[in-house]
Amino acid sequence: MNDPTTLHGWGRTNPTPARVHTPTGVDEVMAHITEGSPRGVIARGLGRSYGDPAQNAGGTVLDLTGLNRILTIDAEAEPPTVTVEAGVSLDTLMRELLGHRLWVPVLPGTRQVTIGGAIGADVHGKNHHSQGSFGNHVRSLDLVTADGTVHTIGPDTDPDLFWATVGGMGLTGVVVRATVEVQRVETAFFSVDTDRTTDLDDLMARMTDGDDNYTYSVAWFDAVTRGKHLGRAVLTRGNKASLDELPAKLRRDPLRFVAPSFGTIPDLFPNGLLNRATARAFSEFWFRKAPRHAVGEIQNITQFFHPLDILADWNRVYGPAGFLQYQFAVPFTEGVAFRRAVETIVGSGHVSALNVLKRFGPGNPGMLSFPMPGWTLTVDLPIRDGLAELCRRLDDLVLSAGGRTYLAKDSRVSPDALRRMYPRLADFAAVRDRVDPDRVFVSDQSRRLDL
Amino acid sequence: MNDAFGAPQTLLLLGGTSDIALAIARRYRADGNLRRVILAARPGPRRQTAAGQLRELGLEVAELDLEARNPDSHATTVEQAFTAGDVDVVVFAFGVLGEAERAWTDADHVLEVAEINYTAPVHLGVLVAAKLRAQGHGSILALSSVAGTRIRRSNFVYGSTKAGMDGFFFGLAEALRGSGVSVTVVRPGFVKTKMTAGLKPAPLSVTAEQVAEQAVVAARDGKQVVWAPRLFQLVMLVLRHVPQAIFRKLPF
Numbered sequence A: 001m002n003d004p005t006t007l008h009g010w011g012r013t014n015p016t017p018a019r020v021h022t023p024t025g026v027d028e029v030m031a032h033i034t035e036g037s038p039r040g041v042i043a044r045g046l047g048r049s050y051g052d053p054a055q056n057a058g059g060t061v062l063d064l065t066g067l068n069r070i071l072t073i074d075a076e077a078e079p080p081t082v083t084v085e086a087g088v089s090l091d092t093l094m095r096e097l098l099g100h101r102l103w104v105p106v107l108p109g110t111r112q113v114t115i116g117g118a119i120g121a122d123v124h125g126k127n128h129h130s131q132g133s134f135g136n137h138v139r140s141l142d143l144v145t146a147d148g149t150v151h152t153i154g155p156d157t158d159p160d161l162f163w164a165t166v167g168g169m170g171l172t173g174v175v176v177r178a179t180v181e182v183q184r185v186e187t188a189f190f191s192v193d194t195d196r197t198t199d200l201d202d203l204m205a206r207m208t209d210g211d212d213n214y215t216y217s218v219a220w221f222d223a224v225t226r227g228k229h230l231g232r233a234v235l236t237r238g239n240k241a242s243l244d245e246l247p248a249k250l251r252r253d254p255l256r257f258v259a260p261s262f263g264t265i266p267d268l269f270p271n272g273l274l275n276r277a278t279a280r281a282f283s284e285f286w287f288r289k290a291p292r293h294a295v296g297e298i299q300n301i302t303q304f305f306h307p308l309d310i311l312a313d314w315n316r317v318y319g320p321a322g323f324l325q326y327q328f329a330v331p332f333t334e335g336v337a338f339r340r341a342v343e344t345i346v347g348s349g350h351v352s353a354l355n356v357l358k359r360f361g362p363g364n365p366g367m368l369s370f371p372m373p374g375w376t377l378t379v380d381l382p383i384r385d386g387l388a389e390l391c392r393r394l395d396d397l398v399l400s401a402g403g404r405t406y407l408a409k410d411s412r413v414s415p416d417a418l419r420r421m422y423p424r425l426a427d428f429a430a431v432r433d434r435v436d437p438d439r440v441f442v443s444d445q446s447r448r449l450d451l
Numbered sequence B: 001m002n003d004a005f006g007a008p009q010t011l012l013l014l015g016g017t018s019d020i021a022l023a024i025a026r027r028y029r030a031d032g033n034l035r036r037v038i039l040a041a042r043p044g045p046r047r048q049t050a051a052g053q054l055r056e057l058g059l060e061v062a063e064l065d066l067e068a069r070n071p072d073s074h075a076t077t078v079e080q081a082f083t084a085g086d087v088d089v090v091v092f093a094f095g096v097l098g099e100a101e102r103a104w105t106d107a108d109h110v111l112e113v114a115e116i117n118y119t120a121p122v123h124l125g126v127l128v129a130a131k132l133r134a135q136g137h138g139s140i141l142a143l144s145s146v147a148g149t150r151i152r153r154s155n156f157v158y159g160s161t162k163a164g165m166d167g168f169f170f171g172l173a174e175a176l177r178g179s180g181v182s183v184t185v186v187r188p189g190f191v192k193t194k195m196t197a198g199l200k201p202a203p204l205s206v207t208a209e210q211v212a213e214q215a216v217v218a219a220r221d222g223k224q225v226v227w228a229p230r231l232f233q234l235v236m237l238v239l240r241h242v243p244q245a246i247f248r249k250l251p252f
C-alpha cells in the first residue's frame, strides 16, 4: 500500500489525502476498481478543475495520466477521428494533430486537461455557440464501471450511460479510451477581430448581433470599474485562418505551434496580493493593451486561446488561502438577471481580474452537462471573509433566473441549490443505480453535494 | 464535507447540551453550510430542548445517548454518530466543574470528576480519531480550560483533569498531522454558562458566543490552540513563571 498523498484542485482549497495509483494499462484500472476501497474510487486527470471533484478523502484516486498513448489518427475519414487513451492531454493531442493538419474540436481556457477530464466535465471553449461542448464530438468511449468491466458506449450505444458519463464528473466510472471526431485546419493561426466595448449593454448587443459570423468568440470584461463603464470589455472573435490569409512569412511554416513559457510561478505569494489596487491596474492594462477596433489580425494559438498558459502554476499568485472560480449560465431571456449578477460582483468589494463572458449555443443531452443556451460569466475570486455570502447571493440570482453553476469550477455550492440547477439529477442517479448501485465511485465533491 | 471556505456540513457534539457546544453549532449555522447536527448527550429535557432549538434553525438533528461514565457504551455511540455519513467537526464539550473541596477529600467524587473530564475524553478521543482518520478529513474541537495551564489550589482537581485532557488533544493534533484531520484545543477562561451559574465571574470572562467565534475560526485556520479571550495567552505566559510562593498569594 502506498502512503496517502494530499490532493487539491486548481483553486487550492480544501486539500484531502488519498491513496493515489497511476495505472499504465486498462487491466490495472480494472484491478484497482475491483479491489475497491471502503472509501471508494475516483478518477483524476491533470487536476485542473478548481474544487474537489478529482479528490477522495481517505479513499482511492486513480491518476489517469499514465494512460497517455495516442492510439490511432484517421485523417482520411470524414470527419477525421482520433482514438486516444484517457490520460492524453489536449496539449499533447493538439501538437500531434497539427502535423496531420487536424485540430482539436474543443479547447478550454487551458490545454493542460486530459481527455478524461474533458469528457468528465464536458468542457466548453470559445466555439461553444457554433460547435457545442466536448461531448458533442465524442463518437465512442471505453468506460470501466464499478464491476470492473469495460463498456464501449456512445451516443447510439447505451446513450443513457454515455450522456451520464459526459459531464458526470467521474461518477459513472473511469474513461480509459475515447474516439473523438476532429477538424481539418490549414494553419495553426487565427484571423481575429477585436473590439473594445464601452459598457455591458454595448457588449451584449454586439455579441448577440455578431457572434454567428465567427467560430470563436469570447469577451474579457473589467469587473473593477463601476458606474457608466460597468462591464466594459475586450471582445475577441475569430475563425481558423486559411493558408492564403497568412502573411508570406508565416506561410512558409503554417502549422508551426508557438508556445512560449516564462517559467513557473514560485510558491511564495502571500494572501491578499490581489487587492482592489492591483486588480484595477491589471484591468486597466488589459483593456488599454487591446486595440479599440481591429479586423483580421493573424494571431497564434497562445495569443488567441491561452495567454495564461505562458505562466505555469499561475494559481499560486493567490496565496495559500486559495481562490475559487464562480461560473454560471442563465438563459438569454434573463439579460436583466445577468446584469444584476455583474453589478453584484462589481459592487461587492471582492475583486476579480480574470473575467470571461460568453454566449453559449444549444446544450447537449449530457445529464449534468453545464452549458445551456444563454449567457455565461466566469470570475476568479480569492478566498476572503464575506465571499461565501457573495456566492450565495449569486446562487439565488442564478436560481431565480433558471440558471446553473458549473461543477468543474465548484467548491462550495449547496446540495439543495444544485438540485434546482440540474433538473436531470434523477436520471443521473438512475443510471448510477444501474451501473454502480453500491456507489464505488465517490469524490469529495459527490460527498459534499450528496450526489 | 467542508466547502472551499472550510465551513462544515455535519457536526457532532459530544456533550450536546453544553452551552458552549450549542453556541458553536449556532455559529456554524450562521456560516451557511451546516446541515446536520448529532447531539450526543444524556437523555432528558435538556437534550430535547437543545434539539428543538437547533431544528428551529432549519438543521437536521439526530440525538444519541452519551454517558461519559459508562465507557462500555462509547464505541456504540461513536459508531452510530458516523453511520449516516461523514462527520466534519467533532466537539468535545462534556465536563463538570465538581465541588472543589469535596473533590480532593472524597475519593468517589474525585473519581467522578476524573472519569468525566479525563478518562472519557481520551477514550472517546481515540474512538473518534480512528473514524476521522479513516475518513481522511475532519476537525476536532476540544474544550480544555486555562485552569489546566497553571494549577491553582482553589480548583486543582478540575485543573488537573483539564491539564490531562489538554495534553492528550494537543498530542493528538501532532499524531494526526498529514492524515487530513486537525485538532484544535480551546482554552477558555471564565465563561458565563450553566456550569458557572452562581459563581462570581473571574477577570476576563467571556460569553459562550465569544468562545464559539474564536473556536470556529481557529479550527478553520487549522490552529492547534486557541485562548478565549486571546489575552489569556499572554496572561498565562506570565503566570506560568510566577514563583509558587507569590502565586499562592494572588487574589483568585
Ligand SMILES: Cc1cc2nc3c(=O)[nH]c(=O)nc-3n(C[C@H](O)[C@H](O)[C@H](O)COP(=O)(O)OP(=O)(O)OC[C@H]3O[C@@H](n4cnc5c(N)ncnc54)[C@H](O)[C@@H]3O)c2cc1C
Residues within 6 Å of the ligand: A010, A042, A043, A044, A045, A046, A047, A048, A049, A050, A053, A054, A064, A086, A087, A107, A108, A109, A110, A112, A113, A114, A115, A116, A117, A118, A119, A120, A121, A122, A123, A124, A125, A168, A169, A170, A171, A173, A174, A175, A176, A308, A408, A409, A443
Ligand atoms: C486556467 C483554466 C482555464 C479553464 N478554462 C475552461 C474553459 O474555458 N472551459 C471549461 O469547460 N473548463 C475550463 N477549465 C476547467 C477544466 O477544463 C476542467 O476542470 C477539466 O475537467 C480539467 O481536466 P483534468 O484532466 O484536469 O481533470 P481533473 O480536474 O483531474 O478532473 C475533473 C473531473 O473529471 C473526472 N475525470 C478525470 N479523468 C477522468 C477519466 N479518465 N474518467 C472519468 N472521469 C474522469 C474527475 O473525476 C473529475 O470529476 C479551466 C481550468 C483552468 C485551470
Ligand SMILES: NC(=O)c1ccc[n+]([C@@H]2O[C@H](COP(=O)([O-])OP(=O)(O)OC[C@H]3O[C@@H](n4cnc5c(N)ncnc54)[C@H](OP(=O)(O)O)[C@@H]3O)[C@@H](O)[C@H]2O)c1
Residues within 6 Å of the ligand: B015, B016, B017, B018, B019, B020, B021, B041, B042, B046, B047, B066, B067, B068, B069, B092, B093, B094, B095, B096, B097, B116, B143, B144, B145, B146, B187, B188, B189, B190, B191, B192, B193, B194, B195, B196
Ligand atoms: N464555563 C466555563 O467557565 C468553562 C471554562 C473553561 C472550560 N470549560 C469547559 O467547556 C466545556 C463545556 O462547558 P459549558 O460551559 O458549556 O458547561 P455546560 O453547559 O455545563 O456543559 C457541560 C456539559 O457536560 C455534560 N455532562 C456532564 N456530566 C456528564 C456525563 N457524566 N456524561 C455525559 N455528559 C455529561 C452536561 O450534560 P447534561 O445535560 O447531561 O448534564 C453538560 O451539558 C466543559 O468541558 C468545560 O469544562 C468551561
